Amino acid sequence: MAGIYLHIPFCRRKCAYCDFVSFACGSVPEAYVDALIREIELVSRGGDYPAAFDTVFFGGGTPSLLSGEQMQRIMAALDAHFDIRAETERSMEVNPGTATPEKLMAYRAAGINRLSIGLQSTHDALLSNIGRIHTFAQFLDTLKSARNAGFTNINVDLMHGLPTQTLKQYKDSLKTICDLGVQHVSAYSLILEEGTPLYSSVHSGEVSLPDEDLVADMQDASIDDLEERGYHRYEISNFAQEGFACRHNLNYWHNGEYLGLGLAAHAAVRQKRWTRFANVGTLEEYERLLSRGKRPLAETLRLNPRDEMFECVMLGLRLTQGVDRAAFLARFGLDVVEAYPSAMERLCARGWALESEAFLALNRKGLDLQNEALSFFMR
Numbered sequence: 043m044a045g046i047y048l049h050i051p052f053c054r055r056k057c058a059y060c061d062f063v064s065f066a067c068g069s070v071p072e073a074y075v076d077a078l079i080r081e082i083e084l085v086s087r088g089g090d091y092p093a094a095f096d097t098v099f100f101g102g103g104t105p106s107l108l109s110g111e112q113m114q115r116i117m118a119a120l121d122a123h124f125d126i127r128a129e130t131e132r133s134m135e136v137n138p139g140t141a142t143p144e145k146l147m148a149y150r151a152a153g154i155n156r157l158s159i160g161l162q163s164t165h166d167a168l169l170s171n172i173g174r175i176h177t178f179a180q181f182l183d184t185l186k187s188a189r190n191a192g193f194t195n196i197n198v199d200l201m202h203g204l205p206t207q208t209l210k211q212y213k214d215s216l217k218t219i220c221d222l223g224v225q226h227v228s229a230y231s232l233i234l235e236e237g238t239p240l241y242s243s244v245h246s247g248e249v250s251l252p253d254e255d256l257v258a259d260m261q262d263a264s265i266d267d268l269e270e271r272g273y274h275r276y277e278i279s280n281f282a283q284e285g286f287a288c289r290h291n292l293n294y295w296h297n298g299e300y301l302g303l304g305l306a307a308h309a310a311v312r313q314k315r316w317t318r319f320a321n322v323g324t325l326e327e328y329e330r331l332l333s334r335g336k337r338p339l340a341e342t343l344r345l346n347p348r349d350e351m352f353e354c355v356m357l358g359l360r361l362t363q364g365v366d367r368a369a370f371l372a373r374f375g376l377d378v379v380e381a382y383p384s385a386m387e388r389l390c391a392r393g394w395a396l397e398s399e400a401f402l403a404l405n406r407k408g409l410d411l412q413n414e415a416l417s418f419f420m421r
């Protein structure tokens with residue numbers, strides 16, 4: 043299995059907590075779309091990529107700033123230059139307030155078959171606290187238009203740990219979204235990133251965040267309330283109705299191959315060794331290199347087998363199912379449990395390991411303390 047990620051680094055306005063690579067802009071410049079299409083052509087000529095792809099994902103930034111025609115051009119270029127399987131999951135992130143009914147129709151016509159809508163909260167005051175550009179009513183309009191356009195596989199992103207957010211407000215958001223019958227929910231905790239406006243406001247005392255205990259209660263509510271309503275937790279922060287887990291992200295967590303196209307995008311492919319690529323992070327350089335017919339690579343990193351093995355464990359232990367022991371054995375020639383005897387001992391001593399013949403996983407407590415659990419595997 044292999045995926046293609048395309049980065050669209052533009053947002054109407056920066057959210058107060060965001061440190062992703064994105065720039066404030068009302069639309070996606072044609073020059074960027076042209077550069078992205080040139081990159082698709084160049085990478086396809088290089089030949090150092092998987093033979094066929096099973097998933098395509100437009101992330102950002104705000105991919106729903108693309109016009110229908112721009113999306114159509116990019117999808118046509120992908121289909122012309124890569125072998126993309128007919129049943130491929132083709133997802134895009136959508137920000138409410140940026141996707142008109144006409145655009146959603148055009149995206150569907152261009153082949154997009156899964157949407158991930160960044161709502162974050164159903165409470166307008168909380169949305170405004172974190173600088174989101176939309177209201178809950180605009181989200182409802184987007185959802186309705188998406189369904190009218192024929193989308194039947196929809197994720198909604200929710201966040202907890204927001205300034206002034208109460209447990210009741212968070213549980214209300216979970217309930218409202220489930221009642222709307224979306225197929226997938228991503229429930230993330232706010233991460234306070236240095237250098238963001240929210241970071242400064244919190245550190246100056248102007249804004250305060252919920253304390254650790256309250257955030258932990260919200261995290262528990264995500265798991266309990268979503269599971270109770272039929273959403274299976276398959277990754278630390280991701281919950282899906284039966285058959286609707288995100289295939290693109292599952293490929294990351296299974297440590298599968300993927301291409302990354304666009305500004306600051308990352309890729310991981312099997313060459314002689316497992317190899318990671320990172321594209322340049324400034325727009326000027328990205329467009330300049332492509333206009334000269336050069337790939338916009340900033341970094342190439344070939345992993346040694348030990349690092350590749352750790353990456354596989356680190357990603358696999360994010361999944362509730364855990365690391366597939368047979369796949370690990372086939373890839374590295376040894377069982378994951380035998381590869382890390384002292385880590386296993388420490389996991390078992392804490393009571394965090396779920397070990398079966400087929401998988402090695404963390405239980406709920408271990409997933410809550412995943413960073414500590416992973417530190418046992420570092421050596």
Ligand code: SF4
Pocket residue numbers: 052053055056057060061062064102103104137160
């Ligand atoms: S919409 Fe997403 S990528 Fe854009 S500024 Fe907000 S959080 Fe960042």
